[in-house]
Amino acid sequence: MLNNPIQKAIFHLTSQVTTWFPRGGAKFFDTVIPPLLGNRFLVDRTDRKNLAILKSVKKFERILVIPDIHIGDAVMLQGAVTAFRDFFPNARIDYVIKKSVACLLEGHPDVSNLYPVFTGGIFPNEADIAAIRKIATDTPYDLCFNCSPFFGDKDFPKGQKLLSLLTVAPRSVRNDIDRTGINHFMFLSYDFPHKLLSQVAPQVRPGPFQGAKIILSAGAAQEAEAFLTSTGLPKDKPLLLFNPDTASRFTRVPFEKQVEFLKLLARQDLNVLVGTAFVEKGIEERLMTALSEEERSRMRVVPLSLSLEGYTALTDLADVFVSGDTGPLHMAASRKLSRSGGHTFRNRTFVVSVFGATPVRSAGYDSNDPLLPPANQDAPSKAYVSESPCRNITCVNKMAKTCRTVRCFEVLDVQRIAGDIQKRLGTLKNLNLG
Numbered sequence: 001m002l003n004n005p006i007q008k009a010i011f012h013l014t015s016q017v018t019t020w021f022p023r024g025g026a027k028f029f030d031t032v033i034p035p036l037l038g039n040r041f042l043v044d045r046t047d048r049k050n051l052a053i054l055k056s057v058k059k060f061e062r063i064l065v066i067p068d069i070h071i072g073d074a075v076m077l078q079g080a081v082t083a084f085r086d087f088f089p090n091a092r093i094d095y096v097i098k099k100s101v102a103c104l105l106e107g108h109p110d111v112s113n114l115y116p117v118f119t120g121g122i123f124p125n126e127a128d129i130a131a132i133r134k135i136a137t138d139t140p141y142d143l144c145f146n147c148s149p150f151f152g153d154k155d156f157p158k159g160q161k162l163l164s165l166l167t168v169a170p171r172s173v174r175n176d177i178d179r180t181g182i183n184h185f186m187f188l189s190y191d192f193p194h195k196l197l198s199q200v201a202p203q204v205r206p207g208p209f210q211g212a213k214i215i216l217s218a219g220a221a222q223e224a225e226a227f228l229t230s231t232g233l234p235k236d237k238p239l240l241l242f243n244p245d246t247a248s249r250f251t252r253v254p255f256e257k258q259v260e261f262l263k264l265l266a267r268q269d270l271n272v273l274v275g276t277a278f279v280e281k282g283i284e285e286r287l288m289t290a291l292s293e294e295e296r297s298r299m300r301v302v303p304l305s306l307s308l309e310g311y312t313a314l315t316d317l318a319d320v321f322v323s324g325d326t327g328p329l330h331m332a333a334s335r336k337l338s339r340s341g342g343h344t345f346r347n348r349t350f351v352v353s354v355f356g357a358t359p360v361r362s363a364g365y366d367s368n369d370p371l372l373p374p375a376n377q378d379a380p381s382k383a384y385v386s387e388s389p390c391r392n393i394t395c396v397n398k399m400a401k402t403c404r405t406v407r408c409f410e411v412l413d414v415q416r417i418a419g420d421i422q423k424r425l426g427t428l429k430n431l432n433l434g
Contacts, residue, residue, distance in 0.1 A: 060201065067080075069118040081093055095111045102116035122247070124151065216339060228314070238320070242323075243275040243324070244277060248279075262290075265418060270320075274300070324355070356406075357398045
């Protein structure tokens with residue numbers, strides 16, 4: 001598990017080094033760690049070991065996929081379910097997720113049984129570990145695919161065939177060194193097992209992986225539309241939904257930059273919705289207070305009373321969605337499908353992601369960058385990376401970093417982001433006129 005005392009101490013030490021020596025420390029870690037972790041011998045050895053695991057599986061009739069315990073990871077890592085379904089269309093493929101995210105994945109066409117059992121916060125609690133052990137014990141799975149760094153071999157029944165997404169790390173680092181391949185967690189969850197399976201079984205379902213899907217009810221669409229009507233905002237203006245919160249202070253755009261961004265948006269001919277924060281509580285109200293009465297006249301706060309499913313449907317009504325690296329980003333980037341088939345979602349949201357500590361290649365969406373996947377929308381997507389003197393390979397584990405000062409967003413060109421949004425809205429206007 002990645003939250004044990006030794007690993008905590010290591011990441012604390014890396015944070016201290018880059019606090020004392022920002023540029024020198026970052027250069028040291030980026031010079032020393034990648035050649036060790038991404039050396040070709042280790043990459044090849046890991047590939048051979050994983051292939052041997054799959055070759056030892058006698059049949060693929062019952063498969064369990066365990067993403068990480070967070071909402072965004074449950075959305076992103078469903079790619080693994082799709083990969084197994086491509087090869088084994090009649091297999092039982094089960095998916096274990098956080099309880100709160102069940103409303104977004106119920107009825108997923110590639111999932112046989114959805115287990116909404118996780119209840120923990122940043123890290124799994126004892127109940128989460130017990131739930132995994134019970135599910136894997138009650139059903140004799142032919143293979144368990146563990147995508148979470150927080151569950152180890154000891155958390156599964158003895159003798160269980162187990163494949164771990166964590167073992168793709170050497171390959172991902174090698175990709176970074178060679179500046180090739182896609183390292184996005186969503187894509188890796190699909191591509192990693194897919195390439196291995198292609199060496200042991202024929203692919204039955206053809207076609208490329210398009211990205212994550214979310215299954216929504218007609219009630220969610222109605223809830224989102226009712227809220228939007230209740231705001232009293234003019235319906236003839238484009239809509240932008242801004243998420244000011246993230247799970248970590250190292251991925252959250254600084255308050256002053258957020259204020260500057262909203263002031264720039266206030267000059268544009270659009271409506272703005274500001275999401276309510278769960279981690280940095282109250283930031284949405286502080287942002288509104290920092291604006292003039294005229295600036296916030298076409299801005300509204302999305303209340304906590306809106307359900308997670310309703311919020312996700314609201315992202316579909318938005319012409320633009322802006323967020324840092326966090327769960328709502330991946331919800332917005334996913335394809336929205338109707339659970340009943342009775343509602344048609346737009347899927348035309350321009351998804352904008354802003355990155356601080358975490359590598360943009362691990363979770364960003366960009367239609368024009370060959371090293372990033374696009375959002376699963378009929379619209380472009382764009383990722384922006386701030387400049388930081390101390391960003392380095394160890395920042396990938398943002399939850400373990402303990403830097404005293406957040407320098408992840410030391411240089412962030414919010415004017416450029418606002419300008420690109422304005423260009424996109426101009427394109428939409430021209431399309432509507434046509």
